[in-house]
Amino acid sequence: MLQLGQIDRSDDKPPYRQIAGMLRDAISTGQLIAGERLPSEAALIDHFGVARMTVRQAVQDLRAEGLVISEHGRGVFVRPAPPIRRLASDRFARRHRASGKAAFTVEAEKSGYSPQVDNITVTREKPNPTVAERLRLTPDDEVVVRSRRYLADGRPVETATSYIPATFAQGTKIEQTDTGPGGIYARLEDAGHILDRFTEEVGARMPTPEERRALQLATGVPVLTVVRTAYDTNDVAVEVCDTVKVASAYLLEYDFSAR
Amino acid sequence: MLQLGQIDRSDDKPPYRQIAGMLRDAISTGQLIAGERLPSEAALIDHFGVARMTVRQAVQDLRAEGLVISEHGRGVFVRPAPPIRRLASDRFARRHRASGKAAFTVEAEKSGYSPQVDNITVTREKPNPTVAERLRLTPDDEVVVRSRRYLADGRPVETATSYIPATFAQGTKIEQTDTGPGGIYARLEDAGHILDRFTEEVGARMPTPEERRALQLATGVPVLTVVRTAYDTNDVAVEVCDTVKVASAYLLEYDFSAR
DNA sequence: CAGTGGTCTAGACCACACC
């Protein structure tokens, strides 16, 4: 049974923060382990002798920190850490593509989870200014826009949207739902755009409500945003890929020279 | 004056979500711009005909998303986007170091903000298991631990903790608060450890309460965690640097080959 | 069914900002 202290009414820290602090300590010291249920609101009200809103505010703080998740009708639980995918920067190397597999599949086999892709859409649009600039297009050029969602062991972990200049995608499988073995990059190379290098821009923020839905995100879990641009051997930008990843499920690895 | 709709009581979306949605729309459509004040709680209560806790819960949602910040006694404001530092992966290149400047200073001059470092502490400790593994040390070896906080135009943007094997730091300025021109890396190279490459591991999460204090973080702003390991030309790990960055203030750029 | 968290009401007192 979990042992908790009492509120110090003379403390300037408000009661709800004191309660949040005690629960946080219980979690960080291992008195409450991942997946375990916290005392119910009723139990906390009894123990601390406060109103319901006070304990709810404490729990609310912990949720915003991503420490706990609450499940309607069941209870509040210490958030279990999901398995973490380490993404190495060689994940788009040609040797993987040569095997006919997409980067996400290769990664899945290495790490031992079952990969899945859904919600694939393919459209043709005018690029937004950011994409246009990266692809060095005018706003009047067209791009093929490919969106999809990636799942690992059935759980959404990432959404991705690729933008490919229509002139490069024209008449290739890039315009179809199934791009064939090796994915977009293999088709671009088939078309003579031999890939040379990528740049990635990494940031993080809280998800929008739509992203929370699409990625089934608990409160208190941010997203990593990664915008990748692919260049061919003529230094032509051939694709921009905008991805939103569940932050708790990823570690991105990069190598670079000291010279 | 801001125009807002009314709550639809027959909607299954609860009133507080409807209110949050309308405010969110007002922000995303530009009816409320960065830095502008939202209607006061009293005004929202009047307008929507709900209890105070209902409008507070709506605002709470927006705070957790990082869309607004509330200031006690002043109001709730659309969160202004802070200037974003783009960190290129060549920021530790030797040519910068040669000029006698630390990476943070070089970055500051390029981007035009005033750099500052404070809270510098230097201790000698046994490494924790993670650091020990990265530095290929035994738990009995010692490391010099250097912590500091970086500020841009007076605002905290990052905390960093470096771990250097004591055998490499011994007798150098690395053990002192002021490491001299070019910083730790210059001193390691003075000592014959010519730097060859770095690896970085990037993740994101919500800050701990201590981090929120140290970085003066508003609610709804995650942190980027970057763990960098430096290797010398003998492939010896000579430093691990653990950094926590305000996510809204950074974009990390990396380049890598397609081969 | 009982137990859980989700939403809401209608008040209260407080601390802070600004005039």
Add this chain to the structure above:
DNA sequence: GTGTGGTCTAGACCACTGA
């Protein structure tokens, strides 16, 4: 001072879970 958000109380009804 007035107006703002921060904290707290003591209820109410609802929706979901699981025995």
